[in-house]
Amino acid sequence: MAQAKINKVRISAISCTVPANTVDNNNYEWITPDERNFLIKNTGIHFRRVAEKAICTSDMCTDAAERLFSDLNILKEDVDILVFVSQSPDYLVPATSMTIQDRLQLPKTTAAFDVNLGCSGYVYGLFMLASMLSSGNLKKGLLLAGDRATDSQNYKDKTSYPIFGDAGSATLIEFSGNENDVLFFDLNSDGSRSKAIHIPDGGTRNPFDENSEEEVEFEKGVIRSRRNLHMDGMGVFNFSIDEPPKSMLAVATLAGVDVPDHDYLILHQANKLINETIRRKLKVDVNKCPSTLNEFGNTSSASIPLTIVRHCEKNKIVNGKMLLSGFGVGLSWASCSLEMKNVNVTTIAEL
Numbered sequence: 001m002a003q004a005k006i007n008k009v010r011i012s013a014i015s016c017t018v019p020a021n022t023v024d025n026n027n028y029e030w031i032t033p034d035e036r037n038f039l040i041k042n043t044g045i046h047f048r049r050v051a052e053k054a055i056c057t058s059d060m061c062t063d064a065a066e067r068l069f070s071d072l073n074i075l076k077e078d079v080d081i082l083v084f085v086s087q088s089p090d091y092l093v094p095a096t097s098m099t100i101q102d103r104l105q106l107p108k109t110t111a112a113f114d115v116n117l118g119c120s121g122y123v124y125g126l127f128m129l130a131s132m133l134s135s136g137n138l139k140k141g142l143l144l145a146g147d148r149a150t151d152s153q154n155y156k157d158k159t160s161y162p163i164f165g166d167a168g169s170a171t172l173i174e175f176s177g178n179e180n181d182v183l184f185f186d187l188n189s190d191g192s193r194s195k196a197i198h199i200p201d202g203g204t205r206n207p208f209d210e211n212s213e214e215e216v217e218f219e220k221g222v223i224r225s226r227r228n229l230h231m232d233g234m235g236v237f238n239f240s241i242d243e244p245p246k247s248m249l250a251v252a253t254l255a256g257v258d259v260p261d262h263d264y265l266i267l268h269q270a271n272k273l274i275n276e277t278i279r280r281k282l283k284v285d286v287n288k289c290p291s292t293l294n295e296f297g298n299t300s301s302a303s304i305p306l307t308i309v310r311h312c313e314k315n316k317i318v319n320g321k322m323l324l325s326g327f328g329v330g331l332s333w334a335s336c337s338l339e340m341k342n343v344n345v346t347t348i349a350e351l
Contacts, residue, residue, distance in 0.1 A: 044272025048165035060168025119328025121301035147300035165297035263320030
């Protein structure tokens with residue numbers, strides 16, 4: 001059972017950057033006006049941020065990190081480890097974390113690596129960094145999580161094109177030495193359902209070839225090529241309302257705090273129907289479950305930090321018991337219960 005209690009570690013700061021380019025789903029002309037209204041009502045996604053071709057995930061995450069350093073007066077030389085969580089890297093080789101280490105001018109003593117995870121990636125990233133920092137040998141870690149998820153979408157696929165948005169985030173995690181700083185984790189995976197969300201071509205299993213761009217109509221309004229994201233909407237919905245709530249209950253039990261007694265439930269921003277179903281299932285008050293779907297859509301691994309920052313950026317400080325849950329590509333899902341204490345957040349920036 002992949003559960004863990006990790007202490008002496010705390011989140012100290014979070015920053016997020018989104019593309020300046022805003023797309024309105026009311027202008028999605030591939031479907032009828034009635035379909036657009038139905039889509040916005042049920043997904044909760046009205047606007048999305050879509051990066052220009054010249055902007056990569058690394059650019060958004062690097063910008064978020066630079067503002068975290070400058071706005072909060074954090075010394076770059078104090079960073080011991082950098083983890084970049086994304087499914088839209090700059091290159092196949094080298095790891096994007098290496099290029100970011102150079103761009104941020106972090107010391108060459110900084111450990112750096114990539115993690116190829118999507119919607120569950122932020123919680124997985126927290127787990128990895130917290131685990132590595134808890135001994136005290138490393139003092140500060142930088143978690144960069146984000147995706148240019150729109151790059152893999154086909155305009156003629158009504159099941160995924162109007163859902164996804166782009167964003168990047170930076171989270172500073174520190175060894176505090178305080179036994180009362182505790183993070184509880186529950187992590188899961190089910191590769192037997194991996195094709196519920198996948199891109200068939202582009203890896204070494206199925207390299208790009210002359211057939212990769214060929215578009216196929218799967219059903220009315222759903223046309224994709226093998227380089228586009230393929231998503232089984234009903235399969236993902238059934239998974240999302242079944243497995244992640246079990247994980248949230250499990251980690252709440254581990255933490256000794258009932259799910260509804262957390263100050264906030266921060267869900268991966270999948271869509272309104274999924275998240276509302278989960279919230280009601282867990283009997284969490286609607287005011288404890290903030291959403292950024294209307295403004296930003298589904299931003300993959302950036303959705304949890306983006307939601308935290310948007311909800312708390314006016315006060316610049318985050319406090320309270322939080323239950324975080326990410327779920328999606330893999331299929332994978334992970335939950336974390338923690339208490340945030342005077343966590344600094346910066347205003348969401350545009351790039």
